[in-house]
Amino acid sequence: MQFAIKTLVPDEIYTDRKEFLNYFYEAALKAATRRTRSIVLLGQRRMGKTEIFKRVVNRLFFEQDLKNPNAVIPVYYKFPDDISDSWKFAMEYVENFIKWYLAFKMGDSDILLDKSLNADNLPDFVRSHINMTKGFEQSLNLLDSLQSKGIVFPEKEAVNLPRLVSDRDDSTIVMFLDEIQNLHLPQCNFRLVGHMQDAVESRTCPHFVTGSAMTILYDILAKGSLYGRFRDKPIKQFTDYYGSELVRKSSKFNNVKIPDIMAPVISERCGGNPFYINAVIEQSVEQEIELDSEMALNEILAIDLSSGFIYQELREQIIKWIERLNDHNITKWILYLAALDEEERIDVKRIQKELKKQEGSDVDIEKIREVMVRLSQGDLIDYKSFGGWFTHVNDPILQDFLRAWGKIEVAGKKQTHVTEEIVLKYKSLNRKYKNYQGYLAEVFMIQILWNNQNKELDGKYFNYPEIIKMPRFIYIDQRVRLESGKGKEIDIFASAGLNIWIAESKWKKDPVGKDVVENLIWQGNLIKKKRGEDLKNLTLWLFASNGVTEDAKKIMAENGILWSTKENLNALLIDSGLRKLPDIE
Template sequence: MTGVSPITLDDVTPVFLMRLVAAMFRAGKVIAFNQSRFAISRYLWYILTMEYALKERIGKPDLFTGRKDELAYFLKWIDNIKEEKSQSTALLARRKMGKTALMERLFNITFYKNDGVIPFFYEIKENKMWVVDFCKDFFLTFIYQYIAFKSREPGYLQPESRSDFEEVAKIAKKEGLGYLVGIIKDAAHAAAHEEIDILWEIVRQAPQSIAFRQKEFIVQMIDEFQFLNAMIYLDKEKKNLADTLAGGYLSTAESKIAPLLVSGSWVGWLMKELSSMLPARFRNKFLKPMPENEAAETLYNYSRFFQVPVTDETAFLLTGLTEGNPFYISAVIRSHYPGKDLTTLEGVSRTLEFETLDNEGSIKLSWMEYISKAFPQINDRNAKNIVLHLTKHRDREFTRKEILDTLKLEMSDGQLEKKLKALVMVDIISQGRNDFRYRGVNDTIFDKVFRGVYQEEIDGFDVSIIAKEYRARFEELKKQYHRLLGEFNYRKGYFEEYLILDRLLFRAREDNELLKSVTRYLPGDFNFCEYTRVWRYNSTPGYGRGFSVDIYARAASPVDYSIIGEVKSRDSRKFSREEAEAFERKFDEVKRCEHLEKVVGFIFSRGGFTLEAENYCREKGIACSEDERWLA
């Protein structure tokens, strides 16, 4: 179960706040209002500022899910900057694994925490840019973010113009940050005279220089760092590539007061660049696929948000097939497949086929766009053949010799090595255990997109095979699902915590009598009601308090009971008295922090309760159930 603080940025929406306030006034709860004043002013502050905070590309902040370990790791890393203990780090993962989502969230948390580290986030775009324009954009983005942080005015994160030095100097003065004017003038002068080397030196060093002079700490997050040497041009006509800009970070990246967190989607390429140009300056950290529980949570979160229903079983299949890739999850839920139905096996299967094989499928589109950029240098029949062969046998590695022999390639070992290196560099295949071993990338969906496009061309392959493979994989997953249910003596509900959340959100009121009849120790005047929101706290570690609850259903009206609950799933053990006591402590803390008056604790434990736990719950008035009808 994930743990979380009860108040996170994600949990508070303007609508929610308005409803909360309206409900309080409706009920004439002046006292409650006074008690809640602190909480409300905190909410208000979040909302007023949230509107203008760095807009996350993920869309609604609510959608951000999981990445608990990574958030905890990097928030600690950011915190450690104050002790000058954090070394510059490269966050590596193939595209669409959630690097930008993670960095933007780190930016926003660090911004709101306002705890001695100033966040700077810059994405290097995959567009050609003249170096002077790039430097201006980089520098002014930094200066505006810095001013936004110091003035606590998030409006500056989205300035009208990012090319007007005079304007930003004026704003700096107005906000009492006159010490910025000198460096702004220097950068403006270098830009106006197109003194490229000086300009890059000034802007690259700006975060570190300002941190040093002001005795501050800055975290510099640069997204898609590999494009620094591939997209910036020395001339306005964009003919001469400035391919040594990244090298400038040789000393900058050693800074302990303004260390870098860079990311890269072109993993092979970035790793090579870092090791050749910036040796030992960066620690590599790979962003792995989400673990199963987070992937399931993401799936249910998207399902609820976009109102695309899934069942427990189809959720299991989709979680298995998307292999912890948040983009694949979002693409399937949001798919434009006509007549999409993710509640049946057939529907899921068709949607996935559409997404991977159809020219309008967003997964296919996204990979084709990438391949068209990454592949041209190596886009010949042999290269495709090699990729197809390796992806077909993804479970093992191949030596160069094996590849030459099996595919009967007419080229020297040296030529083959060059080709394979290029493919590794763009992450279309992976390096094996040593320099002469290679393997396909571990991504079933990518493999199918690739084969769907190229295999026909190579060996007259019939694409409908891929659909068959999906179905075969579904059958396997389905068996696994039923085996797991059997193992835990379940008849339904592998992801039962989500079934219960959905139940509360969508159907608790109409099922009031039934649910009451299968739940013990509810207060006499209890009724299931309308809830403003029903959610699992998505813990944002290091932000707010860190306790966890699986269910928090906030009643729309203060005269009704809210519910704070725990779900014990995938476990046939009985719920123990110690666990019940631990739950009670969490319950008290949430109740206090959320200023809840009418609230009931609820434990759903599939394996039932020990006698001691049962007695404890009865005594404390904690509602209990193990009844499957909760999952219907």
């Protein structure tokens, strides 16, 4: 692959972001028809947002015809951590823009890395290598004005330059802006956000933005002058199918064997977070521990979040964030004490009492709340602004890390002792899955449902005489318990509002009997009772790896129940653009 900007993730392990790559690539090309708005790629840290932007920029740089007057010029810029000087920022932003424009027009990505080109010699180099337009001439004029400091608001002129060029020339430029939350940090003593309103509204120069702090992104884009000017594209963690794919690719890349049945378990335990998944596999190589059981997985996770790759990465993020705030010591204690809270709502008064024990002085409740709000802006605590209360971020591994980090770096315990404590705790956890094969099949079945939304499927995959019309699902949950007791847990619950699918997975050597079918019917009747008029259609689907008995087949035919064998499911997986079930028994 050719690079205008170097990507970080090796192609051998890059997994399941095709939807986003195509979405932003097509949106960028469509900007030439003036049909694209500015877009924000919104998601938690370490979901691959920066990688998506870089790969799209590379495609735009190398896959377009440079002679085409409608070619879209991509420009990538990453906002620095410390934006404190408006002149330095403006100069860097404008130089970056000129170099990307020049590199694209020349078809030479080496321009982007050429350190010999600077504000002094760049204008002459540009004029001698490309045909100048009236619009792009303005960028060189602005560069000259910045050097002589002949501008009142340099930052305003800088962020509006790309639109000025594209509007003047009626050309198309797409700005890819990363780490945009850095516009809104405490140490930034000038405000860029208000100046960007006109820039991001442009149809000739849409801005695609992302960043690593969702709360600040929301504050920037969903309030004030930029409100309503961005279309949002959410990115979430991997489904366990694609998490399993990453496990498979990463294990091959790292030359380590991981049983197929453990792949979805690793994905689920890591919350579908690609960084956590890769970190766990790399740590297993480091420790020479085979990931062949939940106990082994728990041990590796415990080591990594207390002293390994996860610890190092998350620690760097936290330290960087805390350094941006005042009262570093109090902030550390508040974050640690909040992480120790076991309740859904974090008890601010409890933190106040513990702070007095540790610091020997009273800290006002409002001061603690102020610090917690700022911590929430770094996605370290979740702040419910309408209710005015705090809870934990939905990331169990982050929570366990914060407890480990706090014990080591705030409470002063030895890191080796904390690692031992967490390893012992994790190794004592009960096994979560009794049947790995059944869980694996559920993961594949769920991905089939996602991949075939709003499509029509041949009934042959379900041993059913008619075409199956698939709805668009709002959510798909796994292992949903209807009531307490045996047989009351639904393997898969997929909601499309008025339409519900429930599915059961049975990976057994022998055909499944009527008792399983009868229990599935009972579960369906319970859902009908609970949903009442809010249920229009209920579909029941059974996966039985080695088929069903004749009695079971008869009952399913009478009740219109869909059922698939391993052979049926594999054929459906291939038809859905997915890989077949692994060959295990």
